[in-house]
Amino acid sequence: MDEAGLHTLSRVYRQTLYDICVVGLGYVGLPTACAFASRGFRTVGVDIKREIVDGINRGQSPLGEADIVKCVKEAVSQGYLSATIDLRRAVAESKAVIIAVQTPLENGKVRLKYLTRACRSVAAAIKSGALVIVVSTVPPGTTAKMIRPIFEQRGFNDGDSFFLAYCPERIAPGNSMSEFLNNDRIVGFDNGKSGDMALQLLKRVTNSNLYSTDTVTAETVKLVENTARDVYIAFANEVSKICTKIGVDTWDVIRLANTHPRVRILRPGPGVGGPCLSKDPYMLLQSYRDAKLSKKSIIRYARIINENMYQDVMKLIRFGLAQVSSNRKIAVLGTAYKPEVGDPRSSPSEKVISELIHDGFDVWAYDPYCKETFGAREARDLIEAVKGASCCVFMVAHRVFSEVSITQLGRFMEEQPVVVDAVGILPVGEELKGNIRIIRLGGISAHGIC
Ligand code: SAJ
Numbered sequence: 368m369d370e371a372g373l374h375t376l377s378r379v380y381r382q383t384l385y386d387i388c389v390v391g392l393g394y395v396g397l398p399t400a401c402a403f404a405s406r407g408f409r410t411v412g413v414d415i416k417r418e419i420v421d422g423i424n425r426g427q428s429p430l431g432e433a434d435i436v437k438c439v440k441e442a443v444s445q446g447y448l449s450a451t452i453d454l455r456r457a458v459a460e461s462k463a464v465i466i467a468v469q470t471p472l473e474n475g476k477v478r479l480k481y482l483t484r485a486c487r488s489v490a491a492a493i494k495s496g497a498l499v500i501v502v503s504t505v506p507p508g509t510t511a512k513m514i515r516p517i518f519e520q521r522g523f524n525d526g527d528s529f530f531l532a533y534c535p536e537r538i539a540p541g542n543s544m545s546e547f548l549n550n551d552r553i554v555g556f557d558n559g560k561s562g563d564m565a566l567q568l569l570k571r572v573t574n575s576n577l578y579s580t581d582t583v584t585a586e587t588v589k590l591v592e593n594t595a596r597d598v599y600i601a602f603a604n605e606v607s608k609i610c611t612k613i614g615v616d617t618w619d620v621i622r623l624a625n626t627h628p629r630v631r632i633l634r635p636g637p638g639v640g641g642p643c644l645s646k647d648p649y650m651l652l653q654s655y656r657d658a659k660l661s662k663k664s665i666i667r668y669a670r671i672i673n674e675n676m677y678q679d680v681m682k683l684i685r686f687g688l689a690q691v692s693s694n695r696k697i698a699v700l701g702t703a704y705k706p707e708v709g710d711p712r713s714s715p716s717e718k719v720i721s722e723l724i725h726d727g728f729d730v731w732a733y734d735p736y737c738k739e740t741f742g743a744r745e746a747r748d749l750i751e752a753v754k755g756a757s758c759c760v761f762m763v764a765h766r767v768f769s770e771v772s773i774t775q776l777g778r779f780m781e782e783q784p785v786v787v788d789a790v791g792i793l794p795v796g797e798e799l800k801g802n803i804r805i806i807r808l809g810g811i812s813a814h815g816i817c
Contacts, residue, residue: 555585701763
């Protein structure tokens with residue numbers, strides 16, 4: 368970073384060891400740290416997990432994404448990136464601090480304990496003139512009502528002795544670095560000087576547009592974005608149920624409807640996984656003034672639809688198996704929460720595997736990117752997973768799965784096997800291939816089943 372940039376970052380032109388300190392080196396914090404380090408900022412990451420910190424300092428990324436793996440290796444060896452568990456020192460030695468800790472949902476309520484703790488620690492350690500940017504997803508009003516007061520209690524004034532902004536992250540796991548650098552961003556601030564500081568910094572790591580607003584609007588935008596996606600997916604899932612009842616192929620209907628210039632229907636599937644879309648709508652629902660309205664909200668219904676889609680998959684499996692043998696082996700293909708990632712958090716496969724195990728099946732799981740099996744037996748490869756099975760279920764649309772020949776797969780399975788496609792990976796129209804019965808979620812073969 369050049370001298371002018373360093374000066375705009377710090378009101379007090381003191382020397383620091385680092386330009387940027389990222390607190391929390393998880394799915395958001397690590398790509399953030401990598402993006403800054405890749406642009407030449409002296410970046411330090413802080414995490415409470417020593418194994419993560421030690422790994423990064425050896426140049427090893429805890430995340431498997433190719434860009435991140437490469438960046439951690441290079442940035443650490445070039446001296447642009449390091450990690451520590453010593454938050455106090457890292458924060459005190461940085462011009463800007465980015466807080467990227469988790470804000471999980473527990474028993475239906477958002478828990479801000481990690482964020483509160485992180486903010487308190489940062490407030491106790493920052494030096495006058497530091498910029499603090501929070502990126503964690505939070506209920507609207509959190510920056511103004513909870514975060515800023517924590518710093519004020521330590522004698523800091525926003526826009527004077529420190530600078531505060533709320534800039535929600537928009538990265539999708541699987542492509543984090545590129546999304547960080549290339550997505551438009553919302554920059555929320557309640558003081559002009561703080562806004563200028565945040566914009567100056569983010570301009571250096573963003574190839575796209577930065578949109579300014581106040582902190583509560585920025586917080587709301589983040590929740591609305593993810594809730595919108597959840598509601599759109601719920602609509603696709605509803606279309607699937609309706610088409611199945613009518614007896615037309617959902618995938619064909621959606622493909623044709625999407626030729627309309629103003630229609631963009633998403634894909635139905637076994638449910639919505641991942642750490643964000645299954646949580647953020649509940650955070651938004653907490654902002655209803657009237658609990659009755661919240662109960663009838665389209666947002667809540669969307670959650671109910673998406674959370675229960677796995678039951679449609681179970682109906683297809685049970686129906687398929689009722690037609691065939693007594694063999695109890697079932698292969699579940701895909702345990703990650705979405706294609707091309709190795710992240711199993713809130714994956715719909717968990718519910719399907721649990722039910723199958725509960726029903727007494729011999730369940731085998733295989734995912735080329737994800738080691739999690741949710742209690743199923745782990746198959747080393749696709750063949751081991753399906754060998755001798757009477758049913759296999761495609762739960763994630765990984766590209767490698769779409770390249771599989773069903774006829775060849777069937778050769779390893781029991782006679783007259785069933786293949787259930789919960790993610791639209793197999794071509795429309797194929798219901799019987801040789802002796803293999805194919806049942807597709809939303810397909811004509813599902814007619815009368817769910
Ligand atoms: N899914 C469907 N049908 C679709 C698209 C997705 O069933 O047509 C399912 C996926 O299989 C997966 C789930 O939805 O189980 C979520 O996947 P996703 O790719 O839609 O979203 P995330 O959770 O990986 O990332 C989202 C992103 N938000 C939006 O696209 C609005 C990302 O930009 C956010 O940064 C991220 O949430 C977050 O951290 O909040």
